[in-house]
Amino acid sequence: MNSRVTSISEKIRERTAKIAVIGLGYVGLNISISFACEGFQVYGFDVDERKIDSLRNGINYIPEEGFISEMLPRVISKSFFVSTNVDEASAIGDVIIIIVPTANGNTPTMEYLHNALNSIIKNDITGKLIVLESTVKVGTTEEIVVPALEKTGLFAGKDFFVGYSPERIDPGNKERSLRNIPKVVSGINPESAEITAKLYENIVNEVVLVSSTRTAEFIKLMENVQRDVNIALMNLFAIMCEKANIDIEEAIFAASTKWNFHPYKASCGVGGHCLKKDPLLLAHSFDGEGLDLGLIYAARKINDLMPTLTAEKALLICSDKIGKNVSETKFGILGLSYKKNSSDTRNAPAFYIIDHLKKNGAQHIYPYDPLVKNGIIQAKVSDILNSDIIILTAAHDCFSGLLDNYDGYIVDGTNTLEPSDKVIGIGRNHIDMKFKDKSFDDSVLPKILTYQKKKLASPKINHG
Ligand SMILES: NC(=O)c1ccc[n+]([C@@H]2O[C@H](COP(=O)([O-])OP(=O)(O)OC[C@H]3O[C@@H](n4cnc5c(N)ncnc54)[C@H](O)[C@@H]3O)[C@@H](O)[C@H]2O)c1
Structure with a gap:
């Protein structure tokens, strides 16, 4: 040797x-x-x-x-x-x-x-x-x-x-x-x-x-591109749900009872250092090969659109629900990292949302994330709670209970909160599931699985 x-x-x-x-x-x-x-x-x-x-x-x-x-x-x-x-x-x-x-x-x-x-x-x-x-x-x-x-x-x-x-x-x-x-x-x-x-x-x-090293390089890209494409598909489903008066979370919950359905989550966007550039690294690996890589680029396009769609929801609330000018409305941005319980702000949807709000005339924007300590200027919790609209972009564990007594509007970019008249998620629809006063009583209907039961079993971030 x-x-x-x-x-x-x-x-x-x-x-x-x-x-x-x-x-x-x-x-x-x-x-x-x-x-x-x-x-x-x-x-x-x-x-x-x-x-x-x-x-x-x-x-x-x-x-x-x-x-x-x-x-x-x-x-x-x-x-x-x-x-x-x-x-x-x-x-x-x-x-x-x-x-x-x-x-x-x-x-x-x-x-x-x-x-x-x-x-x-x-x-x-x-x-x-x-x-x-x-x-x-x-x-x-x-x-x-x-x-x-x-x-x-x-x-x-x-x-x-x-x-x-x-x-x-x-x-x-x-x-x-x-x-x-x-x-x-x-x-x-x-x-x-x-x-x-x-x-x-x-x-x-x-x-x-x-x-081979080529195989290992490919594997890494394949893992992340699969994720990006799947998330994009779920985001597309969410957009469809909004048009069709369907709640995406209920649909995911029920579809997940099929063995080969994978429950990805719709959200206000994909961030981080990896998921935005890895599809490009994979696509560039095959430059000049004559392959149609449209699927990869289409997924990127959908995921990149989500922060704008999320910001648009907040802008719509200004005009339709609050009746204030955008320039007078206070927007709280809760979460500045690209995902839950992380301090990583690289490509975080929050910043794209802030940009879109500013472009549309917003002047009072209050970003807040206690996990992020990289010098970004932040508001105080009280500013968030005094906002007319809070946009939740990362559902950190430390936010638990924070919104319990908040009674303004919330745009939930994480699909963590239950939708209501004042909580608007991504592809969420607030559907009243009472079947003519019949409650989902275990003793009467023990084998019926409903999203309502799941909701009761697992509250995450509460909202009063
Ligand atoms: N962050 C993740 O969760 C994650 C997961 C899997 C793979 N990756 C991949 O790992 C790689 C690194 O990602 P990261 O998140 O750790 O990045 P990072 O930006 O957090 O860290 C990279 C570090 O390299 C330093 N650096 C740059 N040029 C240098 C040089 N010439 N000499 C010494 N230091 C230098 C930077 O200052 C920085 O501190 C990327 O290719 C990323 O796609 C990241």
């Missing part, structure tokens, strides 16, 4: 391999702390000085990740060292993991990856394992990463090793941690794949080895 394979494999097995992580964002910080907790010496690098300062002070800037808040103070400067000097990563690390962004806003870009690779080739990478985790176009590892690293004059797969392992973490999801999410791994040759698999075995319960 190639002695370089033996050497890096042994270091990983004995946990003496030093791990350098380039990019300490949502994914990179998670990965770094996970390896540090398993006894590896981890060296984290990020170009953002504020992040490095924060970490040095033991402060977690991803508050929804309780695991990081708990473990960071224990590992920082003991088994986890941080720096802005990215050029040192490949001098220090036996393993170098790259987890940099692959989009600017919604637009895919490989700029950060190129920068990271340029830093890596400043040092001798003989015998090292370089793993890319960022979500990328199909073929990136072979066509961009390997040629960039071979500029050193060394041969990939022989003198050094290259793996690709897409990330699936879901920050803020308390049920699914990095450890219990199966991790897809791959390598540019069998040796690279095996070393990469051995590396990740240390921090996840299950490693799923696939035959």
Whole structure:
């Protein structure tokens, strides 16, 4: 066996391999702390000085990740060292993991990856394992990463090793941690794949080895595009429900009793760093192949339309229900992150909604989200509760009970609240289900399942 394979494999097995992580964002910080907790010496690098300062002070800037808040103070400067000097990563690390962004806003870009690779080739990478985790176009590892690293004059797969392992973490999801999410791994040759698999075995319960980096790149995109398309279909159903006086949640509830129906949720839009750009990464992977990728783009178009449709609901309430000018109406925006219990504001629907309201003359907009601490100017809870209309865009657990005594209008962009004359959801219709005073009495109709029963069983965010 190639002695370089033996050497890096042994270091990983004995946990003496030093791990350098380039990019300490949502994914990179998670990965770094996970390896540090398993006894590896981890060296984290990020170009953002504020992040490095924060970490040095033991402060977690991803508050929804309780695991990081708990473990960071224990590992920082003991088994986890941080720096802005990215050029040192490949001098220090036996393993170098790259987890940099692959989009600017919604637009895919490989700029950060190129920068990271340029830093890596400043040092001798003989015998090292370089793993890319960022979500990328199909073929990136072979066509961009390997040629960039071979500029050193060394041969990939022989003198050094290259793996690709897409990330699936879901920050803020308390049920699914990095450890219990199966991790897809791959390598540019069998040796690279095996070393990469051995590396990740240390921090996840299950490693799923696939035959090529192209396959692994495709899998990640496939997962996110499937989700985007399914959500778009549900959003389309919601729009149809509004026209047809049907309640989408009742329809989903009943349809879910069929074994192969998947209950995606309609909402005010899709945000985050991934779901807006990954469909484009997948589509661009097949540029010039003559494929009709209309389905992917149509889904994007529907999901991108949802914030505008949501804002329009609020504007309609101004004219039809409140009778105030838009410029005089107070709009509370509850939730600024792109999803429940997250602090991540990237591409969050709330900001598109705010833009649309402003374009239509709104002058009193009060954004509020206690989970978001990235310097965005926010209103107070009292401003929210004094608003004429609240637009709920993320149903954080911490909002529970907040709206109990609010009696203004709510546009529920999360479909969490029960619709009423004053609560307008996405594709929701307030349907009175009393069948001529016959109540749904278990003793009389024990086997009848209704959405009404489900509603009573699981109130989420209450609204008085
Ligand atoms: N956030 C998620 O939940 C998630 C989940 C799965 C996959 N991903 C993918 O993982 C990748 C990273 O996403 P993220 O959410 O962690 O991004 P992020 O923006 O939170 O973190 C990336 C970090 O990389 C840093 N960076 C940029 N260029 C650098 C360089 N040259 N050297 C060192 N640091 C650099 C940035 O300052 C930032 O802190 C993306 O491709 C994303 O699509 C993200």
